Amino acid sequence: MSVNTTTRTGTVSSAISQLAAALLSTQQQPITTLQSRLSSLNTRSSVLSTLKTRLLALHDEAQMLARAGTLSPFAAKAANVSDTSVLTASAGAGAASGAVAITVNQLARRATHVSDVLADTGTTISGGGTGTFNFTVTIAGTAYNASVTVNGGDTNKTVLDNVAAAITTAVGSAGSAVRVQPSTGQSRLSISSTNTGAANKITFTDTDGLLARLGVVHGSPTAATDTTGGYVYDDLGGHELDAKLVVDGLTYYRDSNTVTDLLNGVTLTFKATSASPVTLKIQPDADAAVNEIKTFIGKYNDALSYLKQATVIDAKNSNFGPLSGDSHYVLLPAQLRAAGAAIVGSQAAGMPNSLTALGIQAGRDGTLSITDESKLRDTFTANPTAVQNLFGAADGVATQLTSFVDRYSSFSGIIVGSQSSITSQISFLNDRISRLQANLAKKQAALEQQLATQQATLNALSQQQAQIQNFMARTS
Structure with a gap:
């Protein structure tokens, strides 16, 4: 009598592989925990990158509002013409405010x-x-x-x-x-x-x-x-080819219909002759100023709203922002709100010394809005320098906000420091996870081989039993 035996070699069956993984599942838990920490760190890193982008946008806009002299957006001038079919005009920051009457007797030819x-x-x-x-x-x-x-x-x-x-x-x-x-x-x-x-x-x-x-x-x-x-x-000696202009009763000649040297800082473009004077009025550009302030408010609100979401602590609803446990950022929303509500002590008596004095209010959530645009425009038109100082003085809202935000958003700021720390932690966790996964893979491979050997032994015994039964049946 001969007895056949079978030994399995090569790749183990999926059933054995699954069984081995199940038996080692408790040893997978440390890896899962580390992977969860890694995911949290990646989320924080992403949130910090977005926060930095929004703070940089706020920083740059505040820096724009803090500019002095003709570089200030509040130094912009508007040129208003009573009849644009006769002439158009644009004014630079250096143009003097005022009004002139211009009659175009002849266009340059x-x-x-x-x-x-x-x-x-x-x-x-x-x-x-x-x-x-x-x-x-x-x-x-x-x-x-x-x-x-x-x-x-x-x-x-x-x-x-x-x-x-x-x-x-x-x-x-x-x-x-x-x-x-x-x-x-x-x-x-x-x-x-x-x-x-x-x-x-x-x-x-x-x-x-x-x-x-x-x-x-x-x-x-x-x-x-x-x-x-x-x-x-043709030029016959009487300025026949030149533009002939009467400005506030005095006659001027220019060889072009686009003139930049008649009124300081003003470019004039003559389009047609006129029988009567056209009024040109140069004044502070309220539209430009209000639009720039609206841009600032938008950047401020974007940064504040995102920061509040990132640092939210709502234990009742188990809602915790990615930065809620970081002391560097938890207080930042309140600090931003305080910066927006700052009083500018250097302003002269009677001059606007806060955003509120311009008709800009903070809501319950801290975001800013213009609640009285007419007040803002009137205040700016009456004294653009005072509005410029409110933002750009040494203790001005924009100046102080620029300095404060720079602590977080600069190349050597707090956010970069946090990201550097997170990068180190991520690198450490990746290395540790790789080591644990490699070790677990070895254990699983050994266990799979052990189970496969046991399975092969059982299969051989089963076959031998069947052969013995068949032999006994034939000899009985």
Whole structure:
């Protein structure tokens, strides 16, 4: 009689693997605990990163409000024009507040000269003589030489196109020359400077007489008509190409319709002439100031609200924020609220010395809001310097808030220190978890092998028993 035995080798069955894991489940608990701590640390790190971002946004906006002089957002000026179809204006921080009356008697113009009106298919020009003709176009004091070849039989249209091309090539960006068509079958040459004003006037030196043949130049300045050539706009010594402006009764000339040197810090753009004065009023820009304050309030509220969520302690509902156990941050919401409610002692008597004095109130949750925008605007318009000092003085709201927030949000601040500590803890926990997992994996592998061996032994015994039973059955 022979008895068969079976030994299992290789990978163990999933059932054995599951059994081994179940038997070692209690040894998994320390790893699970460490993983829970690791998850909590990662959450805190993420919360600190978001908090830092929001505090930096508040810091930067407070720093903006604390700026002094013309860099301050409260130094911005608004330019209001009574008729923007005549002129528009913008004012810099250095512009003086006040009002002026401006009458635009004449806009600045480009120097423009035209030829006679000629029939396109005619040969009037070439019929007057052929050959190469030289001439000079002077714009803004710079002479540009050009030449044109006129061949026998060239039509007037061809010659005008050639002259326009020669001038355009010669003068480049200083001017232009084009053939225009007053009516079907007729053309004339139009020559203009690129820039406006008497400083950019055009003069001609008609060396070989071609421009005179075209009717562009004459023995003396001659105004063009609907059919004959000459100047359309030219400087004849009376500022004919300049903008003519009457400001508070005094006359001024400028060579451009965009003027930056008439009123200090003010850019004027003239669009049309006016029969009566247009009023320009320069005043503190209340819209810009209010918008900047609203931005500050938004950044302040974002930081405060997020911080309150991160540090919440609600034992009744078992709600604890990720930073609720950190003394660095638990008191920060109250400190931010105190900074927002600060009294600026350096303000002169009668001047606003708190956000409340501007019509800005804190709600029950500490967030700020403008409860009286009219009061804010009126206070700013009446004394923008006082509002600027409220935020930007040495003890100003924005100055103090910037300094306070910097302790947390700077590169060497409290948040960076906390994150560094958390990073070290995370690294330590990852190493410890890896060691425990490796050790547990070895134990499980050994246990799986032991169970597999026992299973194989049982299987062999079972087979032997079956064989004995079969043998006994055959011999009975």
